[in-house]
Each structure stands twice: as structure tokens, then as C-alpha cells.
Amino acid sequence: MVRHRSQDAEVIVVGAGPGGSATATLLAAAGHEVLVLDKASFPRHKACSEYLNPGGVRVLGVLGVEAAILAAGPHRMEAMRTVAPGGRSYLADFTKVGSGRVALGLSRHRLDHLLLQRATETGAIVRERSHVRDVLVEDGRVVGVEATIAGTRERLRAPLVVGADGHHSAVTRSLGLDVTVRWPRHTGLVAHYRGVTGLDRHGEMHVAQHGYAGLAPLEDGLTNVAFVTNAAAVSGRDGSLEHFFEQGLAGIPLAAEKLASATRVGNIRGVGHMARRAHTTAGDGYLLVGDAASFLDPFTGDGIYEALRAAELAAPIASAALRAGDTSAAALAPYRAARRRTFTTKRQVCWIVQGFVHAPVLMDYVTERLDHRSALGQTLAGVLGNVRPARQALSPLFLARLLRP
Numbered sequence: 001m002v003r004h005r006s007q008d009a010e011v012i013v014v015g016a017g018p019g020g021s022a023t024a025t026l027l028a029a030a031g032h033e034v035l036v037l038d039k040a041s042f043p044r045h046k047a048c049s050e051y052l053n054p055g056g057v058r059v060l061g062v063l064g065v066e067a068a069i070l071a072a073g074p075h076r077m078e079a080m081r082t083v084a085p086g087g088r089s090y091l092a093d094f095t096k097v098g099s100g101r102v103a104l105g106l107s108r109h110r111l112d113h114l115l116l117q118r119a120t121e122t123g124a125i126v127r128e129r130s131h132v133r134d135v136l137v138e139d140g141r142v143v144g145v146e147a148t149i150a151g152t153r154e155r156l157r158a159p160l161v162v163g164a165d166g167h168h169s170a171v172t173r174s175l176g177l178d179v180t181v182r183w184p185r186h187t188g189l190v191a192h193y194r195g196v197t198g199l200d201r202h203g204e205m206h207v208a209q210h211g212y213a214g215l216a217p218l219e220d221g222l223t224n225v226a227f228v229t230n231a232a233a234v235s236g237r238d239g240s241l242e243h244f245f246e247q248g249l250a251g252i253p254l255a256a257e258k259l260a261s262a263t264r265v266g267n268i269r270g271v272g273h274m275a276r277r278a279h280t281t282a283g284d285g286y287l288l289v290g291d292a293a294s295f296l297d298p299f300t301g302d303g304i305y306e307a308l309r310a311a312e313l314a315a316p317i318a319s320a321a322l323r324a325g326d327t328s329a330a331a332l333a334p335y336r337a338a339r340r341r342t343f344t345t346k347r348q349v350c351w352i353v354q355g356f357v358h359a360p361v362l363m364d365y366v367t368e369r370l371d372h373r374s375a376l377g378q379t380l381a382g383v384l385g386n387v388r389p390a391r392q393a394l395s396p397l398f399l400a401r402l403l404r405p
């Protein structure tokens with residue numbers, strides 16, 4: 001599409017996390033003029049457990065960035081172990097799912113920078129330290145954004161704006177799209193450690209009464225350590241965040257054992273009230289991808305995958321709309337439908353998993369069964385890793401086999 005004098009790009013992507021960079025890469029590769037704006041300067045850190053599931057690794061190949069990411073030395077995780085409150089554990093072994101894929105542990109400092117470099121290589125223009133404050137709306141449709149760039153307020157126009165600006169999305173806020181999600185109300189705290197023992201080719205999730213801990217080995221001998229708990233407990237704590245974090249982990253003995261001789265490297269980062277959702281993900285002149293569209297909880301490690309996969313769903317629809325010169329809600333509606341087909345069933349599995357995480361007795365029960373009933377364990381590993389259709393874990397037969405004594 002030819003750029004009109006009245007526009008700054010064909011597409012403005014707000015946010016250069018995985019969702020924004022992947023969308024920018026695919027649209028630039030399709031020949032579109034893409035402008036990416038991010039308030040940060042890259043490389044930057046991001047509060048995350050830094051576990052990319054096998055389904056997400058597949059999308060790296062589609063983006064043409066897998067080789068660069070593997071060259072950055074991510075930790076290859078063949079499996080994820082879930083330890084229930086009573087000590088039972090289940091190993092979701094991705095190598096047995098038949099996909100030939102593994103999960104990767106790579107700091108977001110590196111991962112996001114490589115994804116953004118890929119967007120630049122493909123032809124997207126990236127402007128860092130560009131803080132989007134508002135969305136420009138004319139005659140009921142989005143026509144651009146207003147951003148502070150190098151201390152100056154600028155109005156930038158494009159026929160399509162992609163909101164990829166994460167948890168505190170300015171795009172969804174400006175458009176009044178945020179839905180209040182009342183449950184789960186979790187805050188996630190993460191930090192890097194050195195010297196964590198007992199993890200080799202797998203990561204671990206430890207569920208306890210007061211929250212859960214995640215251990216994900218990364219590059220260069222680092223391990224990402226997460227503690228996720230009730231948001232009210234974090235905001236109402238006595239004492240420092242460091243003390244709260246360390247006490248939370250100390251209260252999960254099987255996780256604490258692995259941290260006994262480890263030391264924290266760098267700050268604790270966190271996100272409060274992680275669950276969020278926008279009430280629509282496409283409208284006149286805009287699309288939402290990644291956390292700006294929705295996020296439930298890090299337990300199942302879906303966030304980065306969903307951001308990358310949403311870009312894969314959005315790009316062909318956005319490209320066709322741009323070529324037709326029609327970025328109306330009707331032209332972009334197939335994206336909403338594609339999201340429903342792709343994410344809804346997995347989201348239902350994630351809600352069920354959340355239910356187990358909040359009910360220790362049930363968590364002990366299903367973990368023990370998954371451990372002993374290996375066919376079921378493999379099916380669930382494939383579903384959780386996003387390499388098998390989520391409906392396989394929701395079939396009545398699967399659930400009956402899982403729940404029978």
C-alpha cells in the first residue's frame with residue numbers, strides 16, 4: 001500500500017515485547033511500512049519467569065529468529081516438573097510428546113532484544129524511548145497515537161495501530177477496553193539466582209498453600225526464581241520486598257532446598273494483579289496482541305507463546321486489510337475469530353489448572369495420578385507445551401481417566 005502524505009506509517013505497533021516485535025517482523029516481511037514505538041531502551045529487563053514453551057519455540061522458526069536465539073545460549077528444557085503441596089510430582093516431558101521440540105530458558109533481556117533486532121532486519125522502523133500516551137480517534141476509528149518522543153509530544157498517524165504494550169496497555173486504557181478480572185488476584189515476583197542445584201534438563205513449579213514458586217534455568221548458569229502469591233499479601237506485607245520474597249520461598253521446602261547454596265543476582269521485579277483482559281481485540285483501525293489483549297497467570301507458561309502466536313494470527317489478516325485499504329472492524333474481525341479458535345480451549349485448561357493450584361488436596365490428587373498414568377501425563381505435557389490441541393485435555397474420557405481413583 002502506498003503511504004499517504006497524511007500518515008507516518010502503514011502500521012504503528014505500540015510496544016516492542018514479543019507480541020509487538022513478532023507482529024512488526026511479519027508485517028514488514030509482507031512488505032508493509034511498520035513503525036514500532038517502545039517507551040523503553042533495549043535491551044531491557046521484564047518481570048517474567050523467562051520460560052518459552054515448545055509451542056512458542058515453533059513460532060521463533062516462523063519469524064526466522066530461531067538460529068539467533070539458539071546462538072544466545074538458552075537453557076534447553078526437555079521437561080517441566082510440577083511438585084504438589086504434599087510433595088508428589090509430575091514430569092511433563094516434552095521429548096515424549098513426539099514434537100521434537102523443547103522449551104527454552106532465556107532472559108527477556110536477551111530474548112526481547114533479539115526479537116526486536118529481527119523486526120529491524122526485516123525492515124520495521126523502531127523508535128525506542130517513545131512513550132505512547134493516547135490513541136488518536138476520529139469519527140469513531142483509531143487513526144494513530146500521541147506519544148512523547150525525546151521530550152516532545154508527537155502525533156503519529158497510520159491506518160492501523162497494533163496495541164502490543166503489555167500489562168499496563170495505554171492503547172486499551174485509552175480506548176476504554178479494560179475488563180476488571182476479579183480472580184485470580186496474583187502478584188508475581190521474580191529474580192535471577194546463581195548456584196541453584198538439582199535442575200538440569202528441566203524447570204520446576206512448586207505449589208504450596210501460600211502461593212507457588214517457579215524455577216527456570218537460563219543462559220550462563222543463571223536461574224530464574226519466581227514467587228507468585230495473593231496480591232493482597234504482597235501489598236499488605238510488613239517489611240521489605242526482599243524479605244517477603246525470601247520468606248515466601250523458604251516456606252516451600254522442596255524449592256528452598258534447591259536454593260540453599262544459591263545467591264540472588266540483581267533486583268526482584270514484579271507485576272501486581274497479573275490477570276487482565278480487554279473486552280475486544282480488534283476494532284476500527286486497531287488490533288491488540290499479547291498481554292494487551294489478555295493474560296491469565298504465569299503458572300502454565302503461556303504468555304510469550306500467546307503473544308507470538310497472536311502475531312502469527314494477526315499478520316495475514318492485517319496485511320490483507322491494509323492491501324484492500326480497509327482496516328475497519330469488519331475487515332479485522334477474522335482476527336477475533338482466529339483468537340477464539342486458537343486460544344479459548346487452552347484458556348479453559350488454564351482455568352482448570354488454576355482451580356487445582358488453589359485447592360491443595362485436589363492438586364495432590366491429580367499430580368499423583370498424572371505421575372502414575374503416563375499416557376495422560378504425556379497428553380497433558382503436549383497440551384501445556386502448546387504442541388497438542390488443548391481439546392485433548394478437556395475430553396470427557398481424559399478427565400474421567402484422570403479423576404477416577
Ligand SMILES: Cc1cc2nc3c(=O)[nH]c(=O)nc-3n(C[C@H](O)[C@H](O)[C@H](O)COP(=O)(O)OP(=O)(O)OC[C@H]3O[C@@H](n4cnc5c(N)ncnc54)[C@H](O)[C@@H]3O)c2cc1C
Nearest residue numbers: 015017018019039049050051132166188290291298303304
Ligand atoms: C511474574 C511473571 C512471570 C511470567 N512468566 C512467564 C513465563 O515463564 N513464560 C511465559 O511465556 N510468560 C510468562 N509471563 C507472561 C509474559 O511475561 C507476558 O505474557 C509477555 O511478556 C507478553 O508479551 P507482550 O509483548 O504482550 O508484552 P510485554 O512483553 O510486556 O511488552 C510490552 C512492551 O510495551 C512497552 N510499553 C508499555 N507501555 C508502553 C507505552 N505506553 N508506550 C510505548 N511502549 C510501551 C514496554 O516497554 C514493553 O517493552 C510472566 C508474567 C509475569 C508477570
